[in-house]
Amino acid sequence: MHDTPPPERGSEPSADEIAALFTRSDGEYLCARWGRPLAPVVFGVDDRTLGIVKGAFEAVAELAGHEIAETDPELGANVMVFFFRDWDELTEVPNLDRLVQGLAPLVERLKAADANQYRVFRFDGDGAITACFVFLRMDAELSAVPAETLALSQVVHSMLLWSDTAFTTRSALGTLSDGRVVLRPDVAAILRAAYDPVLPDVARDPSHALRLHARLTAGRLS
Template sequence: MTELITPEKIEALFTGADGTYAFARWGRPIAPIVFGVADDTLATVKGALEAVVTLAGHQMAETDPELGSNLMVFFFRDWSELLAVPDLDRMIPDLAALVARLSDVQAQQYRAFCFDDQGGIRAAFVFLRMSGPLAEIPAETLALTQAVQVVLLWGERAFAEVSPLAVLPDSGATILRPEISGVIAAAYDRMMPVAAQDRSHALRLYARLQGPRPGAPT
């Protein structure tokens, strides 16, 4: 693991385009709901979420006592479809302006997060426009990629150049890159904070990659 990642690379994963460091993990069990897919794809998405949440040592739930569902995943063909979703404008500030902006740039995906008083993730929204390149990605790969990107608050360009996934050359199976799975597991260590803005947090994550972690899969 130490040969695959450095403190600087971990820091880059949580550094925004403006140069600020911002990390957050879920502060409550994740209760997902998925819109716009058939049952088989629904099972694939939830299976990927369960796999990543289990890796993190976190929990999933059927419902959130405050919000009902705190992770909402939307699959659609056109951004304008979001304007017809009941009450979505109450959860996403300036929804109409956001939809217009995403439509103008022909965006394929967008994620929005809400946070609790401790800075941990309270809710998340994942929007996937299933046309163009995104529609060509296998469902399993797309689901696992989205699960990784929603389990933590990553920097905007964390996976812009290198995917969090890798393909095994022998079997062709798609897996989560070991260094990324290690960061996720370390981030959910019970001794780590649910949120951080100081770059020293990256050093603490790195330190937890140097040996076995309680509860980590072997």
């Protein structure tokens, strides 16, 4: 079970704090969400972990008011989560190089950086998310993270195109008094607001953060 507590009264972030989550290190504001239902598939795990990851997708998609589908008409599965021990394993996955452009040089860069995770997004002509590939190299650090925590974190990071600097100083997750790890209420509220049908799938103007903030405030007052 992946619980997401409701935002506390008066706990919503400011418009500037919201904007920071979608302002990239080059100064560009960009918020993109999925333009089609999620159709996730998970590789390299046992049945228990598979259920945990899929449960996380279902819980976060329900929070956002977004659909989960059995298949994607274009790719079959449009969210692919790979668990593995060595980056070189990715180059052995059949046809993955057709889905992820420049896979071989990407793997070399990730090996050189000693990275343990990476996400690749694909977009439609307007910039909405159409696919996401999540790569998790299960080194000692990631292996020490509970499956529920790792799954929830990866799903949240895959639901929106957050800034490359978002959550570098503070995780999107928090811990309740009973020890359960949950999505932070403010992040949950932003995610839910970002999927408001009135808002566009893609926003490049910082004024979008003001619209997100207005929805957070309206939700608190309702």
